[in-house]
Amino acid sequence: MSDETNAPNDDAGVAAEETPSLDLIVNVTSPSACERHVTVTVSRADIDRYFDDAFSELVPTASVPGFRVGRAPRKLVEGRFKKEVSDQVKGNLLMDCLEKIGEDKHFAAISEPEIDLEAVEIPETGPMTFEFDIEVRPEFEMPKWKGLSITRPTREFTDEDVAEQLENMLTRYAQLVPTKEAAKTGDYVTLNVKTTLDGKLVEQEEEVVARIRPTLSFTDTTLEGFDKLMDGAKAGDKKTAKVELSEGAPNEELAGKTLDVEFEVLEVKVLKLPELDEDFLQELGNFENEDALRDAIRQNLERQLEYRQQQKSREQITSLLVESADWELPPGLLKRQSARELERATMELRRSGFGEAEIRARENQLRQNSSANTATALKEHFILERIAEEEDIDAAEGDYEQEIFLMAMQSGESPRRVRAQLEKRGLMDVLRNQIVERKVLELVQNEAKFEDEPYTPEKNEVEAIHMAAGGPGDMPEASEKEKAAEEAEAADE
Known part of the structure; x- marks a missing residue:
């Protein structure tokens, strides 16, 4: 009986302590598909409430000459600390306004808002207005993705394929x-x-x-x-x-x-080339004999084929999905995202068992067509992310562990070290996107109609060097970043 009586009182107490919602007028204009200019008007009532809360918190601890701490009249405290409290209120209001705008889902932001804090002022009377620009995921009609017709490369790897791959692998140790x-x-x-x-x-x-x-x-x-x-x-x-x-x-x-x-x-x-003796087999990966090494190479070839299948499917799927994605992407967004796309492509190749020479060649190819490649990749990402949301697809901790294990196996480093490097370089979100996009593509493939076609492994006919023939300009030195991350990790150990 007493529990039933107390429950309504507890609920009422909680309700009384809830902070009132901000009364905002939000006006959004669209300079382009991926850009929004936002004008926000904050009511005077909200401004006064924030000032009242700030001074109520300050008065009990305010130190004013001639008064004991916390004993100065509120009016005197308000006059003495007006500037400091105004800056605090402005910061709190901006932060809470942005949070509410995000909750109200006026748009799906993909970057931090650009706000000129110095230009934002709280007026003596009337509402406060501020503006900002932000990059967003474009709004578009989802293309039909179920029942697509896709060709898939297939191959049964022969002993000759394994022998050729073994020779290529041995060149790394030659x-x-x-x-x-x-x-x-x-x-x-x-x-x-x-x-x-x-x-x-x-x-x-x-x-x-x-x-x-x-x-x-x-x-x-x-x-x-x-x-x-x-x-x-x-x-x-x-x-x-x-x-x-x-x-x-x-x-x-x-x-x-x-x-x-x-x-x-x-x-x-x-x-x-090195001799395939017992010591060298142990150095390569604790292989008992040459047959065990060849079995591992065959598995690696199958992983590379899986990558080719995924890439082929991805190319066909995304080409069909982005046919109607004719929206322009801001140059600034493309420039910032080009490095992230390069990192994503590199991680995908590394986890699929490709060697460093092939990875460098692919990196150079992406750099040479940076803007076009990044534009296509971003459009693909927006569409695949929409499918992921609609189908409730996300990355789990086990997915991260598997990806990191595969990259570690290829690089010869420990999974813990690989993870630490990714975290220090801020690439865990790139890894998350890679995992989610692969899951979405697998879902699309499960709904697709496949026609198999013979696959011939590509011969590595490209030698890549880390040199810009025209000079570096503002190109990020990826190798230097990686070196710094490795040195920092080694120092930690």
Whole structure:
């Protein structure tokens, strides 16, 4: 009986303590599909309530000359601390207004609001008005994603496939031995690389080590026929070619221009592959014998095929889904997101078992077409995120552990170290997006109609170097960031 009597009183007490909701007038305009300009008007009643709460909290602890602490008249405290309390009230009001706007779901923000705090003032009388710009997820009609027709690459890997992959893997552990023989495809050359425009030096790098392959990839351009250019080269030779910088080159002044590139050959080296003895098998991964290593390589090939299947499906799915996604994306958003897209693509390749040479080549390809690649990836992300929300798909802790384990297995580092590096570089949200998007694509694939097609593994014919032929401009040095993260992690250990 007493419980029933007390319950209404408790509820009434809780209700009395609840903070009144802000009375806001929110006006939103759309300069573009992904941009919103927001004007917010806060009522005078709310402003006065915030001031009253602030001074009520301050008075009991206020120190005013001539009065004991907490004994000064409220009017005197209000006059003496008006400036400090005004700044506090302004900050609290702005924070609470933004929180309420988010709760009311006027838009789905994808960045922090840009507010000029100095321009925001609380008037002596009347309401307060402030404005801000924010980037948002665009509003669009969801395309039909169930029942899509998709081709899927398939392959039964042969012993020859495994043998070729084994040789590629052993090159990572091979010694580079100098030779006086003329260079040929597959050999390595140490080069001084110099680029010029109209005879003026643009960029140069010394002692660049590159494997001779058909294509040499810079971060801002590619040189086709690198193998033919270097065929027969010896130490002391100089070879010249021309390259056209990509439109997305970090040095924007030279984007699209053709440069002369000179390679001075310092040394030619050949690979000396390691012996597959017991010690080396243990070093590779505690393999009992060569057959166990070959089984692991076959599994890795199957993981790479799975990646190709996902990429092929993703390309087809997203091309169909984004057909009607004709909204423009702000240049600032594309520029900021390009680095995140590069990180996402790199993590996806690493967890799928690709080597560093292939990853570097893909990174350079993404950098060269940064704006277009990022625009497509963002549109894909917006659509896949909508499907994830509608189907209640998210990343669980077990998903993170699996992704990190796969990346650690490929890099040879411990999962704990890989996770620490991701956290220090602020990439856990990128990993989350990767997990969620993969789950959504799997859902779309489950609803799709598949037609299998033969898959031929791609040969790695691209050698990537971390050099911008046109100069670095404002390109983020990914390798330096990674090095710093690794050094910080090593220091912690």
